[in-house]
């Protein structure tokens with residue numbers, strides 16, 4: 001077998017799927033639901049969970065604009081490495097700034113690595129009722145400032161590859177819509 005044939009047979013197409021949106025929008029839930037489905041089909045999948053990343057490779061970073069940008073660039077770097085090597089990297093990370101997200105997309109384009117941006121566009125009114133981690137309540141009580149979407153910016157993606165209105169869907173429906181897009185693009 002020639003080298004070309006080995007490559008052709010062994011390489012599966014990886015991709016980065018970045019799920020951006022407000023706290024409690026549903027990013028993490030959709031990522032794990034989708035991960036389960038992709039794994040069941042034999043794909044290699046990693047979820048780069050924002051909270052875990054902040055414990056390890058982004059330990060010490062806070063929530064200033066600069067720190068969030070650094071956090072997003074580090075995650076983008078790791079995701080691209082994984083995706084380039086055949087893994088589907090699912091990234092449920094807020095990434096509130098358009099220029100940070102654009103830089104991650106560029107890194108993928110420069111390496112010919114597939115990149116999909118999903119805006120989990122749950123309105124802040126719904127997120128603040130869900131309040132999975134109690135952050136909205138803390139902000140309202142004056143115990144926290146700089147909460148994304150409340151008193152810190154969230155720059156909505158203008159042209160995401162997919163927009164999900166999670167408030168009108170089940171978790172399974174939301175995950176299925178991402179799966180359908182990946183399928184369409186030959187990535188699932």
Ligand SMILES: Nc1ncnc2c1ncn2[C@@H]1O[C@H](COP(=O)(O)OS(=O)(=O)O)[C@@H](OP(=O)(O)O)[C@H]1O
Nearest residue numbers: 023024050063068071093094095096133146147148
């Ligand atoms: N001030 C403030 N603003 C937003 N989020 C906050 C804040 N403080 C803590 N958290 C929790 O940290 C998670 C966000 O981390 P990320 O790494 O995803 O954010 S970022 O892209 O660097 O902005 C985020 O996780 P998710 O709720 O899963 O989005 C929050 O739980």
Ligand SMILES: Nc1ncnc2c1ncn2[C@@H]1O[C@H](COP(=O)(O)OP(=O)(O)O)[C@@H](O)[C@H]1O
Nearest residue numbers: 023024025026027028029132166169170171174
């Ligand atoms: N269609 C949906 N997609 C994702 N989450 C949903 C959906 N409908 C309801 N939820 C609920 O919303 C919450 C989202 O929390 P989480 O995934 O931790 O948000 P995030 O990671 O964006 O902070 C979960 O409790 C989840 O069960």
